[in-house]
Amino acid sequence: MPFDLILRGGRVVDPSQKLDAVTDVGFAGGKVAAVGSGLKADPGTEVRDVSRYIVTPGLIDLHTHVYWGGTSLGIDAEEFCRLSGVTTAVDTGSAGPGNFAGFRKHVIEPSQVRILAYLHVSHAGIFGFSHRIMVGESEELRLMNPIEAAKVADANRDLIVGIKVRVGLHSSGTSGAVPLDIALEVANEVGMPLMAHIDHPPPSYEDVLARLRPGDVLTHAFRPFPNTPATAQGTVKKAVLDARERGVLFDIGHGKGSFAFKTARAMLANGFYPDTISSDIHQLCIDGPAFDQVTTMSKFLCMGMELSDVVTASTVNAAMALRRPELGSLKPGCVGDATLISVRQGQFDYEDVVGEHLIGDRKIVSEGVVIGGRWWHPN
Numbered sequence: 595m596p597f598d599l600i601l602r603g604g605r606v607v608d609p610s611q612k613l614d615a616v617t618d619v620g621f622a623g624g625k626v627a628a629v630g631s632g633l634k635a636d637p638g639t640e641v642r643d644v645s646r647y648i649v650t651p652g653l654i655d656l657h658t659h660v661y662w663g664g665t666s667l668g669i670d671a672e673e674f675c676r677l678s679g680v681t682t683a684v685d686t687g688s689a690g691p692g693n694f695a696g697f698r699k700h701v702i703e704p705s706q707v708r709i710l711a712y713l714h715v716s717h718a719g720i721f722g723f724s725h726r727i728m729v730g731e732s733e734e735l736r737l738m739n740p741i742e743a744a745k746v747a748d749a750n751r752d753l754i755v756g757i758k759v760r761v762g763l764h765s766s767g768t769s770g771a772v773p774l775d776i777a778l779e780v781a782n783e784v785g786m787p788l789m790a791h792i793d794h795p796p797p798s799y800e801d802v803l804a805r806l807r808p809g810d811v812l813t814h815a816f817r818p819f820p821n822t823p824a825t826a827q828g829t830v831k832k833a834v835l836d837a838r839e840r841g842v843l844f845d846i847g848h849g850k851g852s853f854a855f856k857t858a859r860a861m862l863a864n865g866f867y868p869d870t871i872s873s874d875i876h877q878l879c880i881d882g883p884a885f886d887q888v889t890t891m892s893k894f895l896c897m898g899m900e901l902s903d904v905v906t907a908s909t910v911n912a913a914m915a916l917r918r919p920e921l922g923s924l925k926p927g928c929v930g931d932a933t934l935i936s937v938r939q940g941q942f943d944y945e946d947v948v949g950e951h952l953i954g955d956r957k958i959v960s961e962g963v964v965i966g967g968r969w970w971h972p973n
Contacts, residue, residue, distance in 0.1 A: 595622045596636040598967050604644035608651055609906040610923035621930040621967035647961050650905050651922050652681030652931025654912035655887045657813050657847040657872035661688035661697045666724040667876040675707040678886035679960030681931035687714035687758030691742035712758035712789045715743045715777040732760050733767035740780045747784045755916045757781040762793030771797040789813055795821050800833040808841025815844035818854035818948050828860045843915050848884040849874030855946045871907040883945040888958045893944050896954030930967030
């Protein structure tokens, strides 16, 4: 089969194949067709010289809010993804069973970028999240809609990858962990993983982890005090180690209030790397401190993670969390998504959610995007 597109001569970093080499990547029919040197171009093949760049599988941002226009926290997925090198944006609970149909029809289906979703167990999802209005949708138990959530999740398995719930002082208030228990019932009913948001206690970090099953995702995993995974002495809490051993996945979900350098330093010093790196991009953090996926990745690069580990947490690990092995890889036959990045040297000012600054010496920059085997980036 002739190639539709060849990316020629880039440094290909694909952790799913333990590949880090200068080579070509060919795409045909919307899929990765071949990886190897000297791929032959036909007259109709678009060939791009990417020798100045690093080629990775298409980046997956496991925690975004992209129900633009339907929720106050939503951002425009296409605009965001072009700039940040993301080929799959996973919306995490912006919509619930009461408004998922609109999210699907008006945002997901027309979008050029792939959007998958965790469905919120609360009827209208995250409906009151803005500078002026902040309503914890999990606080009012009358809004929990497990019956309809199960129906909607079952009817939209092509797009819905799991169930979402937010618990903590700001999101579930006096209802505590009860919404989490309800969401777990739904997840069990439909056979999907659950993503749990955690903020200030109650419930405690340990209480939330104790409920999660293998394959479930705890987002905001490296959040600041209170409800941090690290002890005051800088060690990893036993409940956190036990949960990882059990198969619980730890996602960053940076956002406006959920990532601290102090926590991250402690966790990384103990060899506890995040399973997935995600931005939790929304209207209140797109202009800082999160900014985007590549900025979040850059913070971990500057804190000592190897580039291959940072890419792993944004590609193949995210695909496994989604149970979508056709994503996050440049193996022939996989979905034809790729991201071109460069790692710039210099002095870059990074900020966490509590105002601590880190002057880093490197910055990951998106240089181009391939979606479905076609060049998608405007450059």
